[in-house]
Amino acid sequence: AQSVTQLDSHVSVSEGTPVLLRCNYSSSYSPSLFWYVQHPNKGLQLLLKYTSAATLVKGINGFEAEFKKSETSFHLTKPSAHMSDAAEYFCVVSPNNAGNMLTFGGGTRLMVKP
Amino acid sequence: GAGVSQSPSNKVTEKGKDVELRCDPISGHTALYWYRQSLGQGLEFLIYFQGNSAPDKSGLPSDRFSAERTGGSVSTLTIQRTQQEDSAVYLCASRASAGSTDTQYFGPGTRLTVL
Numbered sequence: 001a002q003s004v005t006q007l008d009s010h011v012s013v014s015e016g017t018p019v020l021l022r023c024n025y026s027s028s029y030s031p032s033l034f035w036y037v038q039h040p041n042k043g044l045q046l047l048l049k050y051t052s053a054a055t056l057v058k059g060i061n062g063f064e065a066e067f068k069k070s071e072t073s074f075h076l077t078k079p080s081a082h083m084s085d086a087a088e089y090f091c092v093v094s095p096n097n098a099g100n101m102l103t104f105g106g107g108t109r110l111m112v113k114p
Numbered sequence: 115g116a117g118v119s120q121s122p123s124n125k126v127t128e129k130g131k132d133v134e135l136r137c138d139p140i141s142g143h144t145a146l147y148w149y150r151q152s153l154g155q156g157l158e159f160l161i162y163f164q165g166n167s168a169p170d171k172s173g174l175p176s177d178r179f180s181a182e183r184t185g186g187s188v189s190t191l192t193i194q195r196t197q198q199e200d201s202a203v204y205l206c207a208s209r210a211s212a213g214s215t216d217t218q219y220f221g222p223g224t225r226l227t228v229l
Contacts, residue, residue: 034217036220042222043117043118043205043220043221043222043223044205044207044220045220046217046219049217090157100145100209100216100218101147101159101162101170101173102147102149102159102207102218103159104149104156104157104158105156106156107156107157
């Protein structure tokens, strides 16, 4: 069994300040972990993924995430927020089995103030 | 190249009617998934197709829900006798192969509203 907890349903930052979106997971397997972003009325877009290679993963648009097995965390960060980063972000775990059905966190809505 | 496409983008129906939602995966992708995104339940897995194997239906919420995938490509999700709690965005995703670390690519979704 696997689950994902996104610790904040809403995060508000000012443009140009750092972003931190928190995610904790549990999994019976050695999972793959993903962050997806969903802009209003748009589909889910992959930001980055961890698949048991380097624990610090760099994604698109300046985002990165660090896999910490001891803390079962996969927090998403960005050094400087941009207005276009305002969206909903989903932390996702995959069991790395044949089916690979994704389990989603509840989502974090990021708001960026000018 | 073309991504995953879904149709219709929006569907409004009356309670008790049947609806069909369509998904065109990325060409050559062997794995196809349906998920549902609703206010109360978040994003949840519904059904999974891999090649010609029998689908994994473990996420379907009731026997009113069914899906098929013809010729290993296009998939149709059918909801019979729709209920108001079926209102949600239905998302389709495809994956290149059975490789466990391959990325799932999502379509834009179909927003279903049951009146």
